[in-house]
Amino acid sequence: MATVRICVCGDEGVGKSSLITSLVKDTFVTSKIQPTLPQITIPPSIGTPDNVSTTIVDTSAIPHERATLNKEIKKSNVILLVYSDPYSYERVALFWMPHFRSLGVNVPVVLCANKSDQTSSTPTDQIVKDEILPLMAEFKEIDSCIRTSALEHHNINEVFFLCQKAVTDPIAPLFDSKDSSLKPACVSALQRIFYLCDRDHDGYLSDKEIHDFQIKCFEKPLSDLDLSNIKTSIQRHLPDSVTEKGITQSGFILLNKLFAEKGRHETIWLILRTFHYTDSLSLQSTFLSPKFDVPVNSSAELSPAGYRFFVDLFLLHDKDNDGGLSPSELSALFAPTPGGLPAQWQENDFPSCTVRNDANYVTLQGWLAQWSMTTFTSHRTTLAYLAYLGFDSSPSTSSSHTSTLEALTITKPRKRPSRPRRRRAPPVSRTVLQAFILGAPNSGKSTLLSTFLSRPSPPSQTYSPSLQPRNAVNTVELPGGKQVTLILSELGDHEPSILDNAAKIAQCDVLLYTYDSSDADSFAYVVNLREKYKDHLDDLPLLFVATKADRDRVRQDCETQPEEYAAELGVQKPLHVSVAWESVSELFVQVAEVGLNPGSAYPKGEGERDGDGEGTIGYWVAAGAVCVVAAAVVGIWRRMST
Numbered sequence: 001m002a003t004v005r006i007c008v009c010g011d012e013g014v015g016k017s018s019l020i021t022s023l024v025k026d027t028f029v030t031s032k033i034q035p036t037l038p039q040i041t042i043p044p045s046i047g048t049p050d051n052v053s054t055t056i057v058d059t060s061a062i063p064h065e066r067a068t069l070n071k072e073i074k075k076s077n078v079i080l081l082v083y084s085d086p087y088s089y090e091r092v093a094l095f096w097m098p099h100f101r102s103l104g105v106n107v108p109v110v111l112c113a114n115k116s117d118q119t120s121s122t123p124t125d126q127i128v129k130d131e132i133l134p135l136m137a138e139f140k141e142i143d144s145c146i147r148t149s150a151l152e153h154h155n156i157n158e159v160f161f162l163c164q165k166a167v168t169d170p171i172a173p174l175f176d177s178k179d180s181s182l183k184p185a186c187v188s189a190l191q192r193i194f195y196l197c198d199r200d201h202d203g204y205l206s207d208k209e210i211h212d213f214q215i216k217c218f219e220k221p222l223s224d225l226d227l228s229n230i231k232t233s234i235q236r237h238l239p240d241s242v243t244e245k246g247i248t249q250s251g252f253i254l255l256n257k258l259f260a261e262k263g264r265h266e267t268i269w270l271i272l273r274t275f276h277y278t279d280s281l282s283l284q285s286t287f288l289s290p291k292f293d294v295p296v297n298s299s300a301e302l303s304p305a306g307y308r309f310f311v312d313l314f315l316l317h318d319k320d321n322d323g324g325l326s327p328s329e330l331s332a333l334f335a336p337t338p339g340g341l342p343a344q345w346q347e348n349d350f351p352s353c354t355v356r357n358d359a360n361y362v363t364l365q366g367w368l369a370q371w372s373m374t375t376f377t378s379h380r381t382t383l384a385y386l387a388y389l390g391f392d393s394s395p396s397t398s399s400s401h402t403s404t405l406e407a408l409t410i411t412k413p414r415k416r417p418s419r420p421r422r423r424r425a426p427p428v429s430r431t432v433l434q435a436f437i438l439g440a441p442n443s444g445k446s447t448l449l450s451t452f453l454s455r456p457s458p459p460s461q462t463y464s465p466s467l468q469p470r471n472a473v474n475t476v477e478l479p480g481g482k483q484v485t486l487i488l489s490e491l492g493d494h495e496p497s498i499l500d501n502a503a504k505i506a507q508c509d510v511l512l513y514t515y516d517s518s519d520a521d522s523f524a525y526v527v528n529l530r531e532k533y534k535d536h537l538d539d540l541p542l543l544f545v546a547t548k549a550d551r552d553r554v555r556q557d558c559e560t561q562p563e564e565y566a567a568e569l570g571v572q573k574p575l576h577v578s579v580a581w582e583s584v585s586e587l588f589v590q591v592a593e594v595g596l597n598p599g600s601a602y603p604k605g606e607g608e609r610d611g612d613g614e615g616t617i618g619y620w621v622a623a624g625a626v627c628v629v630a631a632a633v634v635g636i637w638r639r640m641s642t
Contacts, residue, residue: 003041003053004167006160007072010082011091012061015114018150019082020056023160028151036060054164070103077167078108078143080159084115089131097139108143108166111135112159116147136177143171144263169269173281175260182257185281186268190256192336193275194249196390201316201332204246217274233258276387288384290405297413297506300379301432302372306407309391314367324361337388342381344374353471355453365475372485373473376432377507379408414509425599433595434487434507438495439514440525441465444547444579445490448514451579452488452588466492476592484592488512499533509595511542515562517576518551524558527565541594541601544574545587551578570604 008016017037021029024040037058044051057076059069073079081096083089092111100109113127124147132145143166148155171177174186182190197213198205205213207227214222231242234251237258241251259267276287294300302310317333318325325333334340341350354373355366362370375382386404412429437445442465449472470490475483489508491498498504513530515522526544530537544566546553556562562574577584594601 003055003077004164005055005057005075005077006080006163007057007059007076007078008080008082009059009069009073009096010061010112011088014082014084014088015150016082017058019080019112019114019148019156019159020058022150022153022156023056026153028153036065052164052168054160056160073100073103073105076105076107078110078163079105080110080112080163082112082114084113084118089113092135093138097135097141100141107141108170108172109139109141110159110163110166111142111145113145113147115149115151116154117149117152140172140178165266169266170279171260171265173279174265174268175257180261182253182260186256186272187253189272189275189277189281190253191249192388193271194252195336196275196392202245204243204248205252206246209246217271230255283387287404288387289380290383290403292379292383292405292408294379294410295413297415299411299414299430299432299507300375300382300408301411301430302375302382303407303409306371306375306382306386306391306409307368309386309407310368310371311364313389314364322357322359322361324357324359324363325367326359326361330362333389336390337385342374342385344378344381345370348471353453354473356455366473369473369475369485372432373471373487375408376434376485376487382408425602428509428596428598430484430509430596432485432487433509433592434489435510435512435591435595436498436508437488437490437512437514438526438529439547440516440519440522442519443514443516443522443525445514446470447579448545448547448587449488449490451584452486466490468492469494469498474588476588478589478592478596484596486588486592486595488588488591499529499536502536505536505540508540509598510591510601511537511540512545512591513542514545514547515556515574516548517546517553518548520554520557523556523562523565527558527560538603541598542569542571542603543591543594543601544571546574546576547578549576549578550580568604571601 008020010016017033017035018029020037020040021033039055039057042054042056044053057072059065059072061069079100081092083092097109111132113131119127127147128145136142136145144162146155146159146162148159150156174183175181176183194205195201197209199209199212200206210227211222214220231247234247234254235242238251238254241248241254247255256268256271259265272281276284278284292300313333314325317329319329320326331340350370351360351362351366354370355363357363371382383404386407391404391407414428414430415426437448439445446466449470452472452474469492472488474486476486477483513526515526544562546562558565560568566573575587575590577587
C-alpha cells in the first residue's frame with residue numbers, strides 16, 4: 001500500500017486539530033489555530049510502518065460541513081475518532097459509529113481518548129474497563145484505543161502510529177477481541193507455518209528450528225535468554241506445550257495469540273508475510289503460480305533440487321520405514337495443502353496409476369514417477385504444491401531468496417523435422433516421455449498398463465471396457481543404466497476428441513498401436529484409425545504390438561497383414577508380447593528407446609521407398625546413377641568407333 005489516509009473525526013472541541021499540530025510541530029501549540037487544518041502528508045522517511053506515506057485529513061463536525069465530512073470518510077483507509085469528555089464519549093456510540101456504518105465504509109477505527117491531562121486522577125485501567133472495552137465489544141470496527149494529551153504531548157506519535165498499523169497490520173483478520181481468540185483463518189495459516197518450520201516433522205519446534213524461524217522472519221538471532229522467556233510465557237498458560245523436544249503446535253499458536261493480546265499483531269503479520277500470505281490470509285498468487293513459460297516442443301521436468309525435495313519429503317513421512325506411504329502418512333504429508341491430494345491425482349485414481357508395494361502403498365519410485373508425470377502434464381500444479389509443501393532452497397534465510405522455480409527445469413525443444421526429413425530426426429534430450437496406447441476394444445491396452453506397474457490384471461471372462469482416460473507411470477531402465485520416466489496413456493472414450501486435438505497430440509512422444517493377435521478383426525481397427533486421423537498420427541513415431549501372443553495366432557481379416565503394413569510404412573514389424581511372459585518388460589524399454597531416438601520409427605510418407613527412408617532423395621540418387629552409367633556407355637562406344 002503506497003499511502004495511508006487517516007480521517008480525523010470527532011465532535012467540535014475535542015482536540016482534533018491540536019493532535020495534528022502537536023504531531024507536526026512536535027510540541028503543543030499555544031497560539032490559536034484554525035478550526036479545520038488543511039490536509040498534510042507525512043513522507044515514509046519518518047519511520048512509518050512498511051515505509052508508506054501517511055496523509056492526515058482534519059474534519060469538522062458542523063452540520064453544514066457534513067457533505068465534506070462524509071466525502072473524506074469514504075476516501076479514508078482508517079478513521080481516528082477523538083473524544084475528550086462524557087458528552088463526546090456518549091456521542092461515539094449514539095452518533096459517530098452508526099454514522100460510519102450508514103455510509104457503508106469498512107475501515108478500521110482507532111478510538112482516541114484525548115485530553116488525558118484533565119482526567120489524570122482516574123487510573124488508565126479503570127478508563128479502559130469503563131469506557132473502552134464496552135465500545136470495542138459493541139463495535140467490531142474499533143481496531144484499538146489509546147489515551148492522549150496534546151498539552152502534555154502524551155502518546156501523540158503513538159496514536160498516529162496505531163492508525164498506520166491499523167491499515168498496514170490490521171488486527172481484524174487475525175484476532176477476535178470478543179472471544180479473545182485467533183480467528184480460524186489465522187490459526188490455519190500458523191499451523192501451516194509450524195508444519196514448514198518443523199523440518200524433521202516430529203511435532204515440535206526444536207531450539208535449532210526456532211532459531212532458523214527467527215532468522216527467516218526477523219533476520220536477527222534469538223538469544224538464549226529470549227528463547228527461555230518465550231518458553232516460560234507459553235508454559236504459564238499451557239504447561240504441556242513445552243518439552244525437552246521443543247515447542248508444540250499448540251504452544252506456537254498460543255505464542256501468537258499472546259502477541260495479538262498485547263497489541264503486537266505487526267509481529268504476526270511479519271511472520272505471515274514472510275511465508276507469502278496476503279492481507280486476506282491467502283497465499284500470494286505469484287508465489288503459487290510464478291511465471292514459468294514452457295516453449296513449444298519443450299516440456300517441464302523436475303530439477304535435481306526438485307527430486308531431492310520430494311525424496312526428503314517421502315522419507316520424512318514414511319514413519320514406519322516400510323518403503324511406502326500409507327493413507328495416514330499421505331494425509332499428514334498433504335496437511336498444509338488445500339484439499340489434500342492434487343485434483344489431477346484423484347482423477348487418475350492415485351496411487352493405482354503408479355508403483356505400489358504389496359500393501360498397496362505408493363513406493364518412493366512410484367512417488368517420484370507420479371511427480372514427474374504431474375510436472376510433465378501440468379507444471380503449474382507442481383509449482384503450487386511445491387509452495388504449499390514448503391520447497392525452500394535456504395530454510396534459514398529470508399524468503400525473498402527462494403523460489404519454487406528452482407525445482408523445475410525446461411527441456412531442450414524437441415525437433416520434429418518435416419516429413420521428407422523426419423526419419424533423420426535427432427535424439428530427444430528428455431527424461432520424461434509419454435506414449436499413447438491405441439487399439440481395438442479388448443486388445444489388451446488396460447492389461448499392458450497394469451503389467452507396466454507390475455500389477456498383472458487377474459484373469460476374467462468378462463470384458464470391461466475403459467471409459468475414462470487412464471495413465472500409468474513408472475521408471476524404465478535402458479541398456480547402459482540410463483533411467484527415464486515413461487507415461488503410458490489409454491484414452492478410453494475420449495480417444496476421438498484427443499486425437500482431434502493438435503495440442504494433445506503434440507505432448508505425445510510415441511504411438512503404441514495394439515491388436516489382439518488371436519482376434520481376426522483386431523488389426524482392422526488400427527488401419528481404420530490411422531486412416532481417419534492420418535494428418536495427425538503420421539507425424540509421430542510408432543510401434544505396433546501384437547498382444548496375447550501366448551494364444552493361437554490367426555490371420556487378420558484385413559487387406560494388408562500387420563507385418564506387410566509395417567513394412568510399407570518402413571517401421572519395425574509388430575512386437576509379439578504376452579503379459580504371461582517375463583519378456584514383456586522389454587516392450588517398455590523399446591517404447592522408451594523409440595521416444596528418445598524416434599527417427600527410424602516415423603512412418604514413411606507418400607513416394608518414400610525402402611532402404612534409405614527418403615523417397616525423393618532416393619529417386620534422384622537413382623536417376624543420377626543411371627545418367628552416370630549412360631555417359632560411361634556412350635564414352636566406351638565412341639572409343640570403339642574410332
